[in-house]
Amino acid sequence: MSDIEIKVPDIGDFKDVAVIEIMVKPGDNIRLEQSLVTVESDKAAMEIPSSHAGVLKELKVKVGDKVNIGDLLAILEGAATAVVPASVAVAASPAPTVPTPQVAAPAPVAATAVAPAGAAPALPAHNPTALQLQLPHASPSVRKFARELGVPLNEVKGSGLKGRITESDVQAFTRSVMSGVVQTAAAATQSKNAGGGEGAGLGLLPWPVVDFAKFGPIERKDRARIKKISAANLHRNWVMIPHVTNHDEADITELEAFRVATNLESEKSAKSGNNASVVKVTMLAFLIKACVSALKKFPDFNASIDGEQLVLKQYFHIGFAADTPNGLMVPVIRDADKKGIFQISQEMSELAKKARDGKLSPAEMSGAGFTISSLGGIGGRYFTPIINAPEVAILGVCKSTMEPVWDGKAFQPRLMLPLSLSWDHRVIDGASAARFNVYLSQILGDFRRVLL
């Protein structure tokens, strides 16, 4: 048995975060990745998991302490073999700007999930207006619990220290809604709008409850954690953002020829020993670069709504959706405007691998101003990508195909790339979106335009 030091892993861009909850005590048998403490910055709370298994010998922090990356949290007694990467990707709660914010404030829309259909309009609604202005204080596990029940956490009154919401508070709230003692704010508003009675709530039928086994054999399996997290985020984004999607296509015949030639050159150079490693360039790297140019020309697409203001970002961090066995992740290429195609390709392949291995840190998924979702390696024509809040636009790309294109005299075989740009109609209008796509197509059609 040896002593193992458990330190604060990379928790992203957070400094001096306060320990707000200790979840273990000396003598406890700690499992690998078991949450030890919850820390909270002014933006988010996150649980820090143990990088080892063992018996907790000593805690080195107490509630109220401020910690930073590398600080000693605890000492375990155990075999020092089962190390997990020092990352809080699984348990962390990134800031609200993170593409897949594991513990982001629950979507107000989820409130309807607990509102009985046709709830009587006379029920007293909680008064959430004041509470909605700030993130409710609750640990990630309580937020997760609330999210699973569809409880709007910002309407739950906390009974813990400094108004912290506990699991019992969430249970009590659920009980009072289910028993009809109170209504959620969303249900109350909808009741009011619908005039109460029939059509109260969202006016929707309740979700169908079906005994599937009656119709044939079935298998039940738990939904992966990341899928549940992204589902909650996608649901909020879909319901809260007025999406519109513009479809267009770009002629990438020359660009694809250049890409293929570049890859061949790299391979040859590697074979002749001039280059140790070959970085494969895919269309996505060019798309990232082309989008940076379009974002520079149309800054509203690299923006976020913040109350009455629009935040226009002067940096160009581009997220890209990565399909992983555990679900969708969105790593971010930072400062894409300052990087070349090779560097972007290299970083993309490293980040995609990390995503597939479940090793992305919150920092690597945070800060994007615009996202690209490419299904080009798989297939399809067009789709409606869902905007990654708080961003205001996302580009979906599908597989390029050879098509006959009329050049004024004859049909020419051209390689056409389908583009689907979803945008937030609160910030962007259709004309700007059409211009954005036209400009993007022009760049992809002749990449020299990025120099202009």
Ligand code: CAO
């Ligand atoms: N048209 C035609 N071929 C394309 C293409 C396009 N638009 N984009 C990529 N390809 C080709 C590549 O050139 C590569 O071909 P070769 O194997 O012959 O060299 C092949 O498709 C596979 O590419 P890739 O997918 O490995 O690489 P990428 O850089 O295009 O994408 C990544 C990387 C991580 C984004 C991708 O693997 C992925 O996960 N995509 C799915 C994203 C997703 O799920 N989006 C939906 C989100 S909404 O649910």
